[in-house]
Amino acid sequence: MVKAICKDVGPGLPGTSKERERAAAIKKELEVHLDAGNVATEEFTVAPNAFLGSLILSGIFVIVAALLNISTGSFSGISSLVTSMPSLVFSIMPLLLFVVEFVYSFEIIDSLFGKRQSVNVIGTLRKPGTTSVKRLLILSGHHDSAWENTWLRLPGYGFFVATFTWIAGMITMLVMAVIQLTGVIAGDAGIINVGTLNWVLLAYPILPSVVLSLAYNIRRGNGGSVPGAADNLSACGVVVAMCRFLVRNPECIPADTEIRFVTFGSEEAGLRGSRRYVERHLEELKRLDARLLNLEIVAYREIGILSSEINGTVKNSPEMVRSVVAAADRAGVPYREKPASLGVAGDAGPFSRAGIKATTLLSFKMPQQMLAFYHQKWDRPEVLSIEPILNTLKTCFEWINSGGRTDLDEP
Numbered sequence: 279m280v281k282a283i284c285k286d287v288g289p290g291l292p293g294t295s296k297e298r299e300r301a302a303a304i305k306k307e308l309e310v311h312l313d314a315g316n317v318a319t320e321e322f323t324v325a326p327n328a329f330l331g332s333l334i335l336s337g338i339f340v341i342v343a344a345l346l347n348i349s350t351g352s353f354s355g356i357s358s359l360v361t362s363m364p365s366l367v368f369s370i371m372p373l374l375l376f377v378v379e380f381v382y383s384f385e386i387i388d389s390l391f392g393k394r395q396s397v398n399v400i401g402t403l404r405k406p407g408t409t410s411v412k413r414l415l416i417l418s419g420h421h422d423s424a425w426e427n428t429w430l431r432l433p434g435y436g437f438f439v440a441t442f443t444w445i446a447g448m449i450t451m452l453v454m455a456v457i458q459l460t461g462v463i464a465g466d467a468g469i470i471n472v473g474t475l476n477w478v479l480l481a482y483p484i485l486p487s488v489v490l491s492l493a494y495n496i497r498r499g500n501g502g503s504v505p506g507a508a509d510n511l512s513a514c515g516v517v518v519a520m521c522r523f524l525v526r527n528p529e530c531i532p533a534d535t536e537i538r539f540v541t542f543g544s545e546e547a548g549l550r551g552s553r554r555y556v557e558r559h560l561e562e563l564k565r566l567d568a569r570l571l572n573l574e575i576v577a578y579r580e581i582g583i584l585s586s587e588i589n590g591t592v593k594n595s596p597e598m599v600r601s602v603v604a605a606a607d608r609a610g611v612p613y614r615e616k617p618a619s620l621g622v623a624g625d626a627g628p629f630s631r632a633g634i635k636a637t638t639l640l641s642f643k644m645p646q647q648m649l650a651f652y653h654q655k656w657d658r659p660e661v662l663s664i665e666p667i668l669n670t671l672k673t674c675f676e677w678i679n680s681g682g683r684t685d686l687d688e689p
Contacts, residue, residue, distance in 0.1 A: 279307055279518060280511045281659045289423045289501040292544035293326035293394030296501030300421045300511075301397045304541050307518045308401040311525045320398045322543075322554035325391040329548030330425060330495055332379040332387060336372035336448065337491025343368035343451050344484055347458055347475050358462045358470070362455070369455040372448045372491075381589045383548045383623060396422070396543035398551050401521055403539070405531040412534040414566035415682050417520055417674060418552070418625055419513025419573045420545035423506030425495035427653040434649055440490055447487020450479060507659045508642075508651060513573035514541045516667060520674050532681035536566070542625050549588070552625035556632050563634050569598055569682040570636035571674060572626040577647055579665045581606060581613040581673060582640040587627035590618045594626060595635040600684045602637055605676035611669040635682075639673065641666045 283303050290297035301319065308317045346365035350358050378384050399421070404411065429440040454473050461469030475484065496503065505511075521539045524531055531537060542551030552572075556563065583602050586593050599615060606613040618624075622640070629636035642648070651657040 279303075280507050280515050280662065283511055284505045284507055284659055287501075289499070289504050289506060290421065291326065291425065291500075291502040292422045292547035292550070293324050293396050294500050294502075297422045297543055298397055301399050301541065301543060304421055304514050304518065305399045308399065308521060308539060311518075311522045312401050312403060316402045318400050320400065320555070320558065321395055322398070322551065323393050324396045324544045324547055324550045325385075325388040325393055326396070326544060326547040328385065328388040328391040329379065329383070331391055332375045333491050333494045335387070336375050337488045339368045339371040339375075340448060340451050340484065340488050340491070343455060344475055344480070347451075347455055347473075350458060350462070350474060351470060362459045362462045366455040366459050369448075369452040373452060376448065379548070381620070382591055383588050383627065385548070396547075396551060398543055398555055399541045401539040403521065403524060403531065403537045404535070405528050405533060408534065410534060411536045411566060413532070413681060414536050414538065414563065414568040415678055416538045416540055416568060416570040417517050417573070417678070418540040418542060418570060419517050420510045420543070420551065420625055421514050421541040422543050422546050422551075423502060423504045423657075424509060424546040424653040425497060426503045426655060428493050428496050429490065430649065430652060431496070431654050435645070437649070443483045444487050444490040447483040447490075450483055454479070503655045504653055505655070505658050508577040508657050508661050509575045509653070510545070510573075512576035512662055512667065516573055516576055516670050516674065517541060519671060520678070523675070524678070530675070530679050532679070535681055537678060545625055549623060549625055549627055553628040556628045556634065560632060563629075563632075568634055569601070570626055570629045570634065571602060571677055572624050572636065572638040573670060573674075574624045574638050574640045575642040576666050576670045577662060578641045578643040579612060579669060580641070580643075581611060581669055582642065583613055583615045584618050584622070584624070584626070584638045584640060585615055586617040587630050587636075587638065588618065588623045589620050590622075592627050592630045594630045594637040597684065598635040598637050598682075601680070601682050602639070602673065602677055604684050605680060606673045608676045609669070609672035611672055613673070639670060641670055
């Protein structure tokens with residue numbers, strides 16, 4: 279399935295027609311195993327360029343802040359407050375955008391960007407004869423692909439230097455603006471001079487930080503240039519394979535339980551598809567004690583079970599994490615429980631933020647695989663191997679078969 283989508287459809291950026299084609303291909307695969315009436319799509323509106331567009335805005339704000347800082351005291355008859363105070367405001371904005379829009383993944387500037395339609399795909403399965411549902415288990419991945427990351431593609435390990443430089447530039451600009459405004463308020467020319475950018479700081483890290491922000495991604499074509507085989511068609515493949523297995527082996531479906539096989543759209547636009555799903559189904563998710571097991575990049579034999587989400591800012595349900603750890607133990611697969619670090623955010627995040635039990639399985643080796651194919655045009659089917667897929671399938675089966683419980687002896 280992954281090979282077919284990469285070959286016949288290609289990359290699918292959030293909100294593009296190619297993303298919809300990828301979703302349609304997965305819907306068709308689910309319909310092969312489920313009755314067509316048990317597979318649905320849900321449309322939602324998204325501003326796909328807002329999430330990473332916040333980085334471009336950050337670069338623009340740093341430019342404006344730097345120009346105002348340099349010009350402070352250069353114009354006779356104009357108070358230095360007229361330039362130093364706005365310089366501080368504009369130097370705060372990049373870090374604020376980075377934290378709120380990028381790190382916390384809130385939609386604070388989305389209204390400024392153009393809107394498009396994206397789609398989630400949902401397949402539903404119950405054990406034959408089930409008339410009432412008391413619990414909902416969701417297995418998920420995302421079908422959209424990412425923008426190509428410029429600084430992973432070009433400098434390799436220099437990406438980490440580039441990331442440090444980018445953040446250092448924003449922090450340096452803020453510190454200099456604070457010092458300069460302090461000097462202006464105090465009427466101290468020496469402090470003003472200390473807080474005014476010089477050519478050394480402009481050369482590094484200010485100007486490199488601006489370049490890194492403005493050219494963070496390569497934007498090509500309707501669907502982009504990243505096939506997204508590992509990130510995240512590999513997870514979609516596991517979702518479909520688990521559906522196929524359970525349809526053929528209905529005795530493995532827990533009683534009074536509904537299984538949903540979901541692939542989200544616009545994950546790469548800041549988890550927008552999963553957020554829209556939670557918003558639309560929140561009452562139902564709470565009523566049915568829903569539990570979501572999200573899959574992200576099935577490409578490494580050792581499974582990472584995330585205890586937190588959205589760059590470590592949201593804690594996943596300890597009960598949910600324990601249930602997946604227990605499933606991995608029963609499956610006999612290598613795993614490691616770990617928190618999400620900066621740069622790690624998946625579709626379990628909106629569920630956990632809303633109080634729904636959720637976690638993510640991340641089968642990805644850092645930094646080797648990140649540098650090899652993550653958000654790059656070489657994320658093709660060739661980067662996948664069977665062992666990570668089997669390990670993830672075994673874990674998912676044990677988790678579903680147990681009804682998402684920590685201990686099989688629990689009621």
